[in-house]
Amino acid sequence: MGLRDKISNFLLRQVEKRGWFEDVFSTTIRYGGRYVNDENILESSDVYELLQDISNQMMLADIVVEDENGEEVNDHFAVRVLKNPNNYLTGAEFLKLMTNTYLLQGEAFPVLNGNELHLATNIYTELDDQLVEHFKVNGNEIPQFMIRHIKNIGTNHLNGVGILQLGKNTLEGVMSAEKVLTDKYSKGGLLAFLLKLDAHINPQNAAQSKLINAVLDQLEAIDESHTVKMIPLGKGYEIETMQSPIQDEKILAYLNVYKKDLGKFLGINVETYQALLKTDIEKAMMYLHNKAVRPIMKNFEDHLSLLFFGPKSGKRIKFKINILDFVPYSTKTNIGYNIVRTGITSPDNVAEMLGFPRQNTPETQAIYISNDLSKIGEKKATDNSLQADYLKGGDGNENKGNEDI
The missing domain is CATH 3.30.1120 (Arylsulfatase, C-terminal domain)
Structure with a gap:
């Protein structure tokens, strides 16, 4: 054995003794000397922004349990667990973390342990001869009823695909280009x-x-x-x-082309999304919701329902997002104005007066008054309108007096 091999083997043994050899090479993807993993990928501002926009919509979702008839079940055990999954994450944080993990790594493993919910890592999965999936952590098997394998499905039935795999070449190039520019100016232009x-x-x-x-x-x-x-x-x-050999113009031109490709691995077209953000935030949020968020919600609902209720139950976990949370105040004002304007034409007599067709329904033919739209004919004798009679000199019993006369 040559001197070079002896030195290499010695260094390898020293690295293995430090305990992090396997961790480094099992949790990172190495291309051209640049490490790309689920932590430093967020150094790219574009990736971070897109992940934030998608996971924030999921984070703001209300979680409910519906029965076989689609009716909400109040104060259900599953809702309480999802709102307070464990002692180190809130419900919103858990949902955001699971979404980001799902998008970056292509899969997430929620584990239900009694009344606590956790996200497992370093899970090894395999199918047996009966096509039953088994889950192992460090050689220890996790019972199937305690864990779900949520996959960003591609063409593999056992594993999902995330942006770390789908966009590995683009990510490596973008992150390296960003790092070169950052290093250049943080070091005074590399003079x-x-x-x-x-x-x-x-x-x-x-x-x-x-x-x-x-x-x-x-x-x-x-x-x-x-x-x-x-x-x-x-x-x-x-x-x-x-002067530095790094040419800013060429690197920026490269980033302008390939940064837009990153959104495609998350399910959206960055140019379309950014254009909508400039003109109509509501349309941009709906575009993001329909293209990226809704498929994630459906997948999460399916797996969490099976995790909490099993395959034979009719109950189901549902995520409900109020899209108005993402629109500006002026848009909400316009929506309220349109509702009020429509309400004005609800009574048939008012609709006819304003030139709209009569609807000829019992509700539109009734005469309403006050903010709660109570019918005049249903007003009780205890109503404050009696006070007006007394102020005019009446006693509230005019009809009775006429009968006596």
Whole structure:
């Protein structure tokens, strides 16, 4: 065995002793020296923004339990668990985490342990001869009734696919380009200095070495962009600035093309979504909801229903999102105005007066008054309208008095 192999094996043994060798290479994807995993992928602002928009809609959903007839079941055990899944996550945080994990890794594993709900990691799955799925963590099997395998399904019946797999090449390129630009400007533009000498550099020349070290000390002391250093040089010496070889325009052009592709792996067209955000937020949220959020909701509902109730129950977990949470106040005002405007034409006599057709229903033919639309004919004798009679000199029993006369 050569010296190189001996050194390599020694280093490998040292790495294995540190305990994180398997973790690093089992939880990351390595391409071209750039690590892409479910944590540093959020360094990309575009990926983070898209994940936030999708998971925030899921986070704002109200969770209910419906029976066989579609009626909501009040104060159900499953709802209480989903609202308070464990002692380290709230219900909203759990739902957001499960959505992000599902989108990035392509699958999520909720585990129901009594009255606690957790997200399991490092799960190994396999199908037996009876096509029954088994789940193992560190060799220990988890009972099937306690866990569900929520998959962002592609063409594999056993595993889902997430953006880490679908967009690995695009992500690696985008993140590397972003990192290059960030490093360039965080390090002052990657400026370098070249000290030119007319004479050969002689390591034995003490005076020459002293001058070079002095120049290096002066340059390394420049820590702010507005700092100016005066470096006097002797004859035969010259300092030249070398600009960074990184070309911003080319990198930005690359990012402008490939960043838009990232949204496709999350189920939306970034250009369409961003254009709608500029013109109509409600349409943008509905676009995101229909293209990305609704399929996730359906998948989560199916798996959580089976997790809590089993395959034979008619009960079902449902996510309900009020899309008005995502529209501006002015839009809500317009909606309220339209409702009021429609209400004005509900009574037939008013509709006819305003030029609308009569509906000729018992409800539209009744005469309503007050904010709660109570019928005049159903007003009780205890109504405040009696006070008006007394103010006019009546006693509230005019009809009775006429009968006596």
